[in-house]
Amino acid sequence: MIDLRSDTVTKPSSEMYKAMAAAEVGDDVYGDDPSVNELEETVADLLGHEAGMYVPSGTQSNLSAVLTHCGRGDEYIIGAPYHIARAEAGGTAALGGVVPQHVPVGADGAVDLDAMEDQIKPDDMHFPMTRLLCFENTHNGKAKGPDYMNAATSLAKRHGLAAHLDGARIMNAAIANDCAAKDLTSGFDSVSLCLSKGLGAPAGSVLVSSAPFIKAARRWRKMLGGGMRQSGLYAACGLVAIRSQVDRLAEDHRLAARLVSELAQIPGIETEPEGAHTNMIFIQVAGEHRDALQAHMKERGILIGGRAPTFRLVTHRDISEADVQTTVGAFAEYFRDAG
Ligand SMILES: *Cc1c(COP(=O)(O)O)cnc(C)c1O
Numbered sequence: 001m002i003d004l005r006s007d008t009v010t011k012p013s014s015e016m017y018k019a020m021a022a023a024e025v026g027d028d029v030y031g032d033d034p035s036v037n038e039l040e041e042t043v044a045d046l047l048g049h050e051a052g053m054y055v056p057s058g059t060q061s062n063l064s065a066v067l068t069h070c071g072r073g074d075e076y077i078i079g080a081p082y083h084i085a086r087a088e089a090g091g092t093a094a095l096g097g098v099v100p101q102h103v104p105v106g107a108d109g110a111v112d113l114d115a116m117e118d119q120i121k122p123d124d125m126h127f128p129m130t131r132l133l134c135f136e137n138t139h140n141g142k143a144k145g146p147d148y149m150n151a152a153t154s155l156a157k158r159h160g161l162a163a164h165l166d167g168a169r170i171m172n173a174a175i176a177n178d179c180a181a182k183d184l185t186s187g188f189d190s191v192s193l194c195l196s197k198g199l200g201a202p203a204g205s206v207l208v209s210s211a212p213f214i215k216a217a218r219r220w221r222k223m224l225g226g227g228m229r230q231s232g233l234y235a236a237c238g239l240v241a242i243r244s245q246v247d248r249l250a251e252d253h254r255l256a257a258r259l260v261s262e263l264a265q266i267p268g269i270e271t272e273p274e275g276a277h278t279n280m281i282f283i284q285v286a287g288e289h290r291d292a293l294q295a296h297m298k299e300r301g302i303l304i305g306g307r308a309p310t311f312r313l314v315t316h317r318d319i320s321e322a323d324v325q326t327t328v329g330a331f332a333e334y335f336r337d338a339g
Helices: 015-020 035-046 058-069 089-095 113-119 146-158 170-177 211-223 232-244 249-263 287-299 321-338
Strands: 050-056 074-079 097-105 129-136 162-166 190-193 207-208 278-285 310-314
Touching: 035 050, 035 207, 035 232, 050 058, 050 146, 050 211, 058 074, 058 089, 058 129, 058 162, 058 190, 058 211, 089 097, 089 211, 089 310, 097 190, 113 146, 129 146, 146 162, 170 190, 170 249, 207 211, 249 278, 249 321
Parallel strands: 074 097, 074 129, 129 162, 162 190
Antiparallel strands: 050 207, 190 207, 278 310
């Protein structure tokens, strides 16, 4: 299968299986797993923070962060289409009684900072207490650079608020901006990074922040059921991901750019004017083709994702140059026959 639905579909590399077999492990709930401890320190250092916490998923990482920043009746302000707001089952409200305030996000994937500032509430008993501003980079593959990230954290500081970054794919943003990850993350109060997206580990995310914040977040992780035992087996894969898979993301971006430029030439396919966003591309086809196109691709062993009317194609470690050619060929064949 050529699976272009997401970068979460990668299988562990042989280096990861070797690292798992060789990993030193212990009971991480007691803080005794050396591989987990090493991963937490490594990611904290990479992102310019003091401490880290390994969690099973990005969702639990973000949820632990928001619940550590905010109490019941507090408010966080967030881009309406961001993952925490839309794709984490309403966990912050359902489990924490924390109130989300949505603000618009522009075509570049970034929150309009003026609109966000307008939503910061004064201390008045009619309003929830604004505590936190939430950002996402990359969003739908769109990467923001250090200037925007600095403006975002400055806004929070000016108002005495905390700033959280959902940096599930922050390493893609760093590669796209040709900067250190730290340059995008060190100004935030907390940052979440996914190891199981383009970095290719089988599971896990790391939340980084100050040591006292991480100590408090560990209680939430335990309550949410994320206290794992010999999780060093997975953390060992995470270390391989951080040490050997970051520079490789440039190859995913190159293949995504190649894919979109070839698809743009096929009549019947609408691509976005900016082309690929890091490792993601979005295409539109006329309504009559949606189901038939997806079925045609599947028959040829190609899986594409997204929600009608838009399909999303994502490149990752298990997609090769030849896979891109096969995919372009299958699209061209469909539209030749359909046209
Ligand atoms: C995937 C993703 C998450 C959540 O990660 P899971 O491990 O799937 O829970 C959070 N934010 C963004 C932007 C993501 O892409």
